[in-house]
Amino acid sequence: MRNPPELVDERERRAIQDALASGRQRDRLLEILLDVRDAKGGIGISKSGLMFLAEQLRLYPAEVYEVATTYPSTKFVSPTPAVEKAATDLDSEWRVAPAKSASFFGGLVDGSNGSTPPRSLADYRESGGYEILHILKSDPTAADDLMQKVAALNLKGRAGAGFPVARKWKQAKRSAGTPVVVVNGNEGELGVFKDRFILENEPHAIIEAALVVAHVTGADHVFIYLQDEYKFAQSIFAKAVAETMQAGLAETVTLDLRRSGGAYICGEETTLIASLEGRAGRPTERPPYPSEMGYKGRPTIVHNVETFFRLRRAWGAQSDVEIPVSRLLDPNTSLFSVTGRVRNPGPKLMSNLLRLVDLLDLAGGLSRGVELGGMVVGGSCGTLISAVDCERPLPDLVQNGLTLGTGGVFVFSSKDDRRAIAFEMAAFAARESCGKCGPCRIGSKKAMETLVSNGPLDTVLIDELSTVMAEASLCGLGRNAGRFLKTLPSYFGDPQP
Amino acid sequence: MSGTKRETGFTFTIDGVEVKAYAGMTIMEAADEAGVYIPRLCDHEGLRHQGSCRVCTVKAGGRSVSACTQPAAPGQAVENETARLNKMRRDLVEMLFHEGNHLCPICEASGNCELQAMAYRLDMTEATRFPYLEPCRALDASHPDIALDTNRCISCGRCIRASQDVDGKGIFGYVGRGIHRRVAVNGENLADTDAEVSDHAISKEVCPVGCIIRKRVGFVTPIGEREFDKGLIGHEIEEKRK
Ligand SMILES: Cc1cc2nc3c(=O)[nH]c(=O)nc-3n(C[C@H](O)[C@H](O)[C@H](O)COP(=O)(O)O)c2cc1C
Ligand code: SF4
Ligand code: SF4
Ligand code: SF4
Ligand code: FES
Numbered sequence: 001m002r003n004p005p006e007l008v009d010e011r012e013r014r015a016i017q018d019a020l021a022s023g024r025q026r027d028r029l030l031e032i033l034l035d036v037r038d039a040k041g042g043i044g045i046s047k048s049g050l051m052f053l054a055e056q057l058r059l060y061p062a063e064v065y066e067v068a069t070t071y072p073s074t075k076f077v078s079p080t081p082a083v084e085k086a087a088t089d090l091d092s093e094w095r096v097a098p099a100k101s102a103s104f105f106g107g108l109v110d111g112s113n114g115s116t117p118p119r120s121l122a123d124y125r126e127s128g129g130y131e132i133l134h135i136l137k138s139d140p141t142a143a144d145d146l147m148q149k150v151a152a153l154n155l156k157g158r159a160g161a162g163f164p165v166a167r168k169w170k171q172a173k174r175s176a177g178t179p180v181v182v183v184n185g186n187e188g189e190l191g192v193f194k195d196r197f198i199l200e201n202e203p204h205a206i207i208e209a210a211l212v213v214a215h216v217t218g219a220d221h222v223f224i225y226l227q228d229e230y231k232f233a234q235s236i237f238a239k240a241v242a243e244t245m246q247a248g249l250a251e252t253v254t255l256d257l258r259r260s261g262g263a264y265i266c267g268e269e270t271t272l273i274a275s276l277e278g279r280a281g282r283p284t285e286r287p288p289y290p291s292e293m294g295y296k297g298r299p300t301i302v303h304n305v306e307t308f309f310r311l312r313r314a315w316g317a318q319s320d321v322e323i324p325v326s327r328l329l330d331p332n333t334s335l336f337s338v339t340g341r342v343r344n345p346g347p348k349l350m351s352n353l354l355r356l357v358d359l360l361d362l363a364g365g366l367s368r369g370v371e372l373g374g375m376v377v378g379g380s381c382g383t384l385i386s387a388v389d390c391e392r393p394l395p396d397l398v399q400n401g402l403t404l405g406t407g408g409v410f411v412f413s414s415k416d417d418r419r420a421i422a423f424e425m426a427a428f429a430a431r432e433s434c435g436k437c438g439p440c441r442i443g444s445k446k447a448m449e450t451l452v453s454n455g456p457l458d459t460v461l462i463d464e465l466s467t468v469m470a471e472a473s474l475c476g477l478g479r480n481a482g483r484f485l486k487t488l489p490s491y492f493g494d495p496q497p
Numbered sequence: 498m499s500g501t502k503r504e505t506g507f508t509f510t511i512d513g514v515e516v517k518a519y520a521g522m523t524i525m526e527a528a529d530e531a532g533v534y535i536p537r538l539c540d541h542e543g544l545r546h547q548g549s550c551r552v553c554t555v556k557a558g559g560r561s562v563s564a565c566t567q568p569a570a571p572g573q574a575v576e577n578e579t580a581r582l583n584k585m586r587r588d589l590v591e592m593l594f595h596e597g598n599h600l601c602p603i604c605e606a607s608g609n610c611e612l613q614a615m616a617y618r619l620d621m622t623e624a625t626r627f628p629y630l631e632p633c634r635a636l637d638a639s640h641p642d643i644a645l646d647t648n649r650c651i652s653c654g655r656c657i658r659a660s661q662d663v664d665g666k667g668i669f670g671y672v673g674r675g676i677h678r679r680v681a682v683n684g685e686n687l688a689d690t691d692a693e694v695s696d697h698a699i700s701k702e703v704c705p706v707g708c709i710i711r712k713r714v715g716f717v718t719p720i721g722e723r724e725f726d727k728g729l730i731g732h733e734i735e736e737k738r739k
Contacts, residue, residue: 060661060667060670060683061683061684062667062668062669062670062672062681062682062683063667063670065670065672065681066670066671066672069672069673069674070671070673070674072674078672078673263674280671281674284548285546285548285563285566285567287567287568430675430676431675432675433674433675433676434674434675434678435652435673435674435675435676435677435678436549436678437548437549437550437551438549438550438551438552438589438592438593438596438651438652439551439589439592441596441652441675441676441678442592442593442595442596442630442676443592444675444676445630445675445676446592446595446627446628446630449628450628461627464588465588467585467588468585468588468589468592471554471561471585472551472554472561472585472589473551474548474549474551474563
């Protein structure tokens with residue numbers, strides 16, 4: 001920079017300096033930007049503020065700029081040059097048609113399921129919580145036994161892909177460096193809020209399980225990465241973490257609470273790690289896998305919130321009728337996030353041996369005057385299930401290739417425009433694409449534009465786009481969005497099983 | 498990165514051709530040494546791998562991977578020049594054309610341009626059904642010796658890596674997400690940065706297309722004598738095998 005940056009507003013300068021006071025390391029860059037945002041009452045850092053921050057951290061302004069613009073939660077608005085503005089005014093920089101409908105997959109208001117307060121540390125310990133840590137510390141063979149138990153129970157990751165938990169731990173133990181454990185509470189999937197339900201009810205279950213993983217793998221640092229919009233869960237965890245440390249339960253491990261960058265992609269593990277390191281929010285190629293080389297080059301074990309919760313089965317945690325969420329300790333129970341045309345949307349615990357229509361009873365039935373059209377299962381890249389198939393037992397559907405993914409269930413009526421639903425799903429991919437790789441950046445945009453026009457669907461074009469996205473995209477976002485496009489005909493013609 | 502442990506050599510195949518590799522080598526590095534060309538746009542000799550254009554997608558062990566980042570594995574059968582992969586690459590290249598504003602006949606890079614050359618190599622010979630996105634991007638001619646026209650930018654990031662890692666300057670950087678992601682300069686405009694025409698990032702070989710233009714040397718090489726007038730992109734690598 002040749003020209004000195006314009007003067008920073010005095011209040012903002014103070015906010016930046018305050019944020020820097022809790023740590024000037026580059027890896028706190030996202031946290032610093034969020035602190036400044038909060039100090040400014042929800043308004044993102046200004047451009048001159050960014051220049052000042054870059055100078056303070058001895059980074060290229062362009063680097064700080066990049067970080068700020070890849071994380072929506074920073075609320076940084078980059079000034080648009082005049083020429084672009086002309087196009088922007090038309091409707092964003094690109095000729096985007098407006099969304100056809102209000103959001104179908106409406107989430108829930110933060111904290112709305114806090115009907116019961118979270119279980120306290122005292123209550124949690126009363127029912128045997130944290131005892132396993134004591135056993136692990138006093139019995140040197142307990143860690144290996146536990147690892148074998150986890151392998152024998154065949155516990156799998158709940159983020160969607162179902163990777164075996166024990167295998168990830170083994171990879172981390174085999175790799176060089178002290179491992180790091182990450183609780184992935186980003187939960188960015190369209191219409192999914194299951195992790196929030198767990199976080200708001202049983203914070204200590206998650207902390208205990210994360211400390212156990214740290215002990216078994218020799219990790220000395222646990223990151224608890226929570227969706228920036230989950231303010232309620234954040235306050236619960238701030239308290240729970242402090243209690244845990246005070247009680248001397250985490251003496252050899254640092255518990256580090258972090259907020260997300262506010263994008264779906266922040267839940268992808270390499271992006272999550274980038275945000276923990278204060279780098280731009282984009283995935284990197286695997287290999288190396290984070291379990292071998294992740295946060296600052298150290299082996300990094302990332303699991304979904306629900307994975308940590310269910311893990312406790314390995315050391316004998318039992319479900320308790322008083323604590324509904326504890327039903328998840330039963331492998332045949334799933335936590336569905338029900339949205340759409342129902343009276344009472346929200347997180348629903350149900351046996352996964354039942355039928356999708358049984359979820360309707362748990363959700364207070366269909367909305368008034370609605371006839372069931374079908375359900376979309378699995379979020380933004382989910383599968384459309386016809387009303388008839390919703391009557392079939394879930395195991396049947398699973399056998400026919402349905403994946404429940406993270407358990408998002410969107411209920412639609414026979415009058416809903418299926419194309420509008422598909423559009424919303426495609427628009428989600430376009431909105432959430434990080435833009436790093438061509439197939440997803442351009443493909444998701446083109447797919448969305450193709451769906452918004454009212455003419456007949458250009459199926460050849462959609463098929464080409466879906467192949468390119470599914471096969472050539474760098475990460476799961478583009479790849480899954482491409483696979484979803486392949487199933488689009490089911491949204492228009494006869495539904496597929 | 499090239500292997501340091503040269504002693505641990507092994508072989509694998511690309512389209513049936515046996516290729517030698519060393520631990521730590523990517524599929525593309527091994528292919529280059531063996532004279533097998535794998536199409537690419539964002540990867541460039543001397544710069545760290547980024548794996549973002551995906552034009553180098555190959556099939557290895559049944560999975561689609563980017564050859565510029567995927568480590569070569571002993572005994573693996575890699576597919577490269579298949580009709581299916583080339584069709585996918587052509588679609589990718591077409592999408593890059595549609596993302597920007599490309600008017601080859603009036604472009605200074607025509608004939609030296611890797612995007613254009615890749616389109617020729619992949620038989621992209623006519624206009625396609627993909628809708629154009631027609632962005633609207635400003636030209637930056639502020640610098641006395643350099644002009645920047647990102648209407649042709651394919652977001653490959655070669656200029657960014659060259660400036661950060663080779664020149665140690667950080668003149669360029671990415672901003673934004675999704676389709677709004679673009680290359681920006683480290684200041685109000687290029688004149689406001691430390692960019693110099695002698696920077697590696699500004700040199701002819703770094704930008705694969707015609708975004709970074711050195712003033713007063715444009716069109717010095719007449720059309721017909723430019724780099725890809727002599728042969729298809731990749732011919733130099735392929736000639737190693739003959
Ligand atoms: C685009 C994208 C978004 C993701 N978002 C999340 C998320 O919000 N939460 C999560 O736990 N995993 C998410 N993942 C999966 C993570 O990368 C990682 O695989 C997971 O946290 C591993 O958890 P598990 O072992 O418990 O399954 C996402 C993956 C992709 C490709
Ligand atoms: S697939 Fe999409 S989200 Fe993933 S790296 Fe590519 S552009 Fe980013
Ligand atoms: S940059 Fe390449 S493809 Fe684009 S207009 Fe110039 S010559 Fe054509
Ligand atoms: S300006 Fe050129 S080198 Fe830089 S990202 Fe764009 S196309 Fe690549
Ligand atoms: S050359 Fe491999 S992804 Fe661009």
